Amino acid sequence: MGPTGHESVEWIAALILVIGGAIAIAYAFRARSSPPGPTAPGNTPPVKRSLLLMLAGLSGGAGMIHLAAAPGHFAEIGDLAGGFVAAALFQLLWIRWCLAGPSHGTVAIGIAGNLAIIGAWAWTRTVGLPFGELGGVAEPVGFPDAASVLLEVALVGGLLVRALGLDRALARRGPARTLASIAVVPTIGLVLVLTSIASLAIATGMDHGERARTTMPAMEHVATE
Amino acid sequence: MNSNSTAMGWAALAGIVLVAAGLLGFLNTSIVGEADNALVRTGTVHNIVHLLTGLIALYIAFGLKGEQQVNAVLGFGVLYVIILVAVLASPTLFGLFSVPASAAVHVIHAAVAVVSLAVGYMARGATSAMAR
Numbered sequence: 001m002g003p004t005g006h007e008s009v010e011w012i013a014a015l016i017l018v019i020g021g022a023i024a025i026a027y028a029f030r031a032r033s034s035p036p037g038p039t040a041p042g043n044t045p046p047v048k049r050s051l052l053l054m055l056a057g058l059s060g061g062a063g064m065i066h067l068a069a070a071p072g073h074f075a076e077i078g079d080l081a082g083g084f085v086a087a088a089l090f091q092l093l094w095i096r097w098c099l100a101g102p103s104h105g106t107v108a109i110g111i112a113g114n115l116a117i118i119g120a121w122a123w124t125r126t127v128g129l130p131f132g133e134l135g136g137v138a139e140p141v142g143f144p145d146a147a148s149v150l151l152e153v154a155l156v157g158g159l160l161v162r163a164l165g166l167d168r169a170l171a172r173r174g175p176a177r178t179l180a181s182i183a184v185v186p187t188i189g190l191v192l193v194l195t196s197i198a199s200l201a202i203a204t205g206m207d208h209g210e211r212a213r214t215t216m217p218a219m220e221h222v223a224t225e
Numbered sequence: 226m227n228s229n230s231t232a233m234g235w236a237a238l239a240g241i242v243l244v245a246a247g248l249l250g251f252l253n254t255s256i257v258g259e260a261d262n263a264l265v266r267t268g269t270v271h272n273i274v275h276l277l278t279g280l281i282a283l284y285i286a287f288g289l290k291g292e293q294q295v296n297a298v299l300g301f302g303v304l305y306v307i308i309l310v311a312v313l314a315s316p317t318l319f320g321l322f323s324v325p326a327s328a329a330v331h332v333i334h335a336a337v338a339v340v341s342l343a344v345g346y347m348a349r350g351a352t353s354a355m356a357r
Contacts, residue, residue: 017242017333021340024235028347031231045293143321178296178349185281185300186307192277197270197321 047171050180051158052102054187056095058155059110061191062117063091065148068199080129087117102162111159114152121149144198151191232298232348233286239301239337240282247276268323271330278304295348302341309334 066088073081090113097106123129125145128137161167170176250272281304285297312318312334316325326334 017239017336017340020238021235021336021344024231024238024340025343025347027231027234028344031347181293181296182300182303185285185297186304189278189281189301189304190307192281193274196273196277200269200273 045177045181047167047176047180048101048162050177050184051162051167052098053184055110055155055158055162056098057188057191058151058158059091059094059098059114061195062114062148062151062155063088063095064195065144065151065198065202066091068202069144069148072202072205077129083120091117104163107159107163111156111163114156114159118149118152118156121145143201147194147198151194229291229294229348232295232344235340235344236282236286236294236298236301239341240279240284240286243275243279243282243337245279247272247274247279250275270318270321271324271326274308278308292349295345298341299345299349302338302343302345305334305338305341309338 066084070081070084070088073084094106094110094113098110102110124139125141126138128139129135167180170180251269278301282301285294285301289297309331312326313331316322318326
C-alpha cells in the first residue's frame, strides 16, 4: 500500500470514530430536549470519596514503579535497593488505610513518608548516595523516577488538602462535588498510563537519565523484541 | 434512548475501539502496529495508552451508573484533551513513541475528547433537569 493509500485508510479509521461520535452527540442532544426518561438517580460521591480515590491511585502508581525498579537496583547497589521495596510496600499498604477513610495520623504518615521518599530521590539526583558503589555520584534523572516523584508530589499536595480540611470547605460549594467526581477519571487514567510507561522503561533497561535520553526513542522496538 | 444510555453507548464504543486498537497493535497486524503498511501505525507505548484508556472507557460504560457514569464520561473527555495536547505538542510524546502520531491519530484523540465532553455535558444537563 503506497503512502497515499495508507493515509486514506488511516483517515477512514478516524472517520468511523468521528461519525460514531456525531451520532452519539445527536442522540444526547435529542434526549436532552425530550422529557426526562428513566434516568438513574443522582449518585455523585462526596468530595472526600473522590479525593481518596485519587490519592489511592497516586500512591498505587508510585508504589508500583518502586516495585518494578527494585530488582534492577539489587543488582546495581545491593542491599540498599531494599529501600525501593520498603517504599513500594509503604505506598501500596497505605492505600488500604486511605480507602478506609484516613485519620489525621494516616494523612500525616502519608505526607511524612512520601516527603522522605522525595527527599531521598532529590539527594541521589543532586549529591549522590554517601556510600556504596555509586557513593558521591549524582544520578541522572530518568523517566521512571521523574514519573514516580510527580505522582508523589501530587499525592502530598492532595494529602495537604485533606489535612488542612480544604476538601470539607470545598464540599460546601455546589459544583465541587461534581468537579471532584469528574477529576477521578483523568487522574486515575494518567496514573495508569505513567505507571505502565515507567514500568516498560524499567523492564527495557531505560530507567536512568543518560541511557534513557540516548535510547528512549528505541524503547518501543526493544520492548517488542 | 435517554441521556444516560447515550453516554453508556459512547463509552462502550470508544472502549471497544481503543481496546481493539491496543490489542491489534501488540499483534503488529496490518491494521494496527509498527508495520509500514499498518492502517494506524503505533508502537508499544501507544498501544498501552490505547489499551488502558479503552479499559477505563469500558469500565465507565458497564461498571458505573447514573451521575457517576456521566461525570466519568466527562472525565474521560478531560483525559483525552490532555493526551491530545501532549501528543500535539510532541508527536513522539517526548521520545516515548517510536512512531510519530499521524494526523489521523490526532483526529481520533480529538474525536474521543470532544465527543466525550459533549455527550457528558448534555447527559449531565438532562440528569440535572430530572433531579430538579
